[in-house]
Amino acid sequence: MKLTLRKYIIPALVSAGMLSGCSEDLEVKPYDGMTIDQTTSTPEGLKAATIGNYSYLKDSYYVRNFHMLTEYAGDNVALSGTTTDPLFYAYNYQHLTSMSITTNFFRKAYQAIYGTNVVIENLKEGQSAELDQILGENYFLRAMVHFDLVNIFGRPYAQDQGASLGIMIRDNTDINDLPARSTVKQVYEFVLKDLEKAAALMGSSKNSSFASKEVAYALLSRVYLYMEQNEQAIEYADKVINSGRYNLLGTADLPKYFSLANEGNKETIFAIKHTIQDDRGWGSLGSMYLSDGMGYGEMYASASYRNLIDRFPEDRRREFIVPVYLKNADGSIQTGSDGKPLLASRNGYAKYFITKYSYQEGVVTLSSPVYLRLAEMYLNRAEAHAKLGNTEAALADVNLIRQRAGLTGDALFSASNMMGYASVLDIVLDERRLELAWEAHRKYDVFRNKRTMYRNYPGTHLLSGQTTQEIPYTHPRVVFFIPEEEIILNPKLVQNP
Incomplete structure (x- = not known):
């Protein structure tokens, strides 16, 4: 340098x-x-x-x-394939x-x-x-x-x-x-x-393309959470939540979250603004996740994630995943002998496109990556409460996010309805996974909590003959x-x- x-x-x-x-x-x-x-x-x-x-x-x-x-x-x-691009490593x-x-x-x-x-x-x-x-x-x-x-x-x-x-x-x-x-x-x-x-x-109070006092508070909440200084993580999450500047996007609009321009999205705290002049086409983030006239469409939603989100079919966050089906010559979807649609695949891997980095303002490859948003503040607060032993407060924040996703009744957690989870922290971390998927949180959430990254699902991260890849938090x-x-x-x- x-x-x-x-x-x-x-x-x-x-x-x-x-x-x-x-x-x-x-x-x-x-x-x-x-x-x-x-x-x-x-x-x-x-x-x-x-x-x-x-x-x-x-x-x-x-x-x-x-x-x-x-x-x-x-x-x-x-x-779904090997590549000479260093992203593979x-x-x-x-x-x-x-x-x-x-x-x-x-x-x-x-x-x-x-x-x-x-x-x-x-x-x-x-x-x-x-x-x-x-x-x-x-x-x-x-x-x-x-x-x-x-x-x-x-x-x-x-x-x-x-x-x-x-x-x-x-x-x-x-x-x-x-x-x-x-x-x-x-x-x-x-x-x-x-x-x-x-x-x-x-x-x-600039728009979410720029920093403001609340943007600094939001990042402070994340930093303190990563340090496991939980009281401070809660304090700064509260400052953002109680500022009155932000609101969770409604349930009906949630599937459209990332197609909205960030300045008009009341939940986004800070985004890296891209205008149509900044659209990178084949070099965009979304091009790896989706192919729709443009884009490689080579990186799919993992089977592990799909199994988690599919536990509740009414979860509107499932709509960020688009299964790709084989088509007949007339454009209709092919079905198997059981009458079910046949999934398309690449190199034998079923295609499940991801749309979180596509369709901003209707442009297939345009996206303004969201760095901070209000849902994270609730989940920061939930994790910090879980680590402090504040079960009711942690589950209340988790349920707020789940309700926004369209879940009700028995799909909400309580001390008497843990749905098979061993701890409140496990619940929070899975909710973070569901809500913040593909937004650059998951790796940190696993390893900073001294957990193992389990990648026991199909993909080219596995060598021939392997069925598991488990990365402990101590791995170099x-x-x-x-x-x-x-x-x-x-x-x-x-x-x-």
Whole structure:
């Protein structure tokens, strides 16, 4: 990074378009519309730089790679074929030190951090409410990116109270200062401090494409939950829930949740905004999950997830899964000798498309990935209550989410109706799985709770003849290798085991 960081950074600092698209190539051509001195010396320039910092998040090197590194390692997905794309190594836990998706994510993340540091260093606090808002947004973005990095390259905090190595903390723009890896605990403490600062500075109720006080509170709830500081996780979830800014989308609208533009979705707290100009077509997140005139449609809902959601056929969340049936020449669905529809398959794997990253504003491959939403706040609170022994409070939040999904009566939990679960925490974790599937939570929910990832279902994560894949939370590949190119550039970085 020492040799190339400035070349990577400056273009986005002067991006003045409203969350405009970023280049897919790290070798971005210099922008000649505004000098770096102009960008950092005027409020207008720093506002433009902040828009550039948001743009880093939607760059495919960030958002697409983040999704593949987190979601593909979970038990809600089943890949239907092998591929030379390095996503395959994230999916099957056969990581390499030279994986382009980790290298590109690492670099793009630190570019974003550098961009926030430019604004933080050059924008004096207290000039106006508007500029304090801008400053707070950059503190939030810096915290969010550090948090994403440490969860990908550092072990879950709860496993050893953050004692293991995390990632570099970057709180300045000195490109000659290449630090060693801080511990996970140190990174979490840095993230908490930045989020608290962000919340104190921000007063504007911007839409969910931007940070606000409540967005910082929501991420604070998640961070504290991951640290198992449960009282604080509840406190910040309550701040969001009681703010009055958000409401759960209604039951009838739930299946359409992710096709709605995020600004008009009353449940979304923060999303990485994509407009039609940002649609990446075949390179979109949704293209792996669905094929509808465009898209590969190679990553399906796992049998494990389908078995869980199918326990209650009236659950409206089942509608995010679309079974694909064989068709006759006239377009009618083929049926077997038993009269049941025949499922289509790829390489012998039944096709169950996933629609959470498709059809925004009617465009097949357009999506604004949701990073924080109100349902998570209720489930954060439920998990924290479960760990504190507050059974009724935990089940009340779980049932609220289940009722929104269309479930009633005996499909709701109580202390006398545990439906075969051994503990309230087990109930909460399964509800998180049902509600937050394919939203980059599941891997973390399993491993931070010191559980095993069971992937005992069909998919190309299994070698020929295998029927099971079980990843214990102690497995070294719970985290990814630090990119070897970065270790060459910064010898202070120590590789993960």
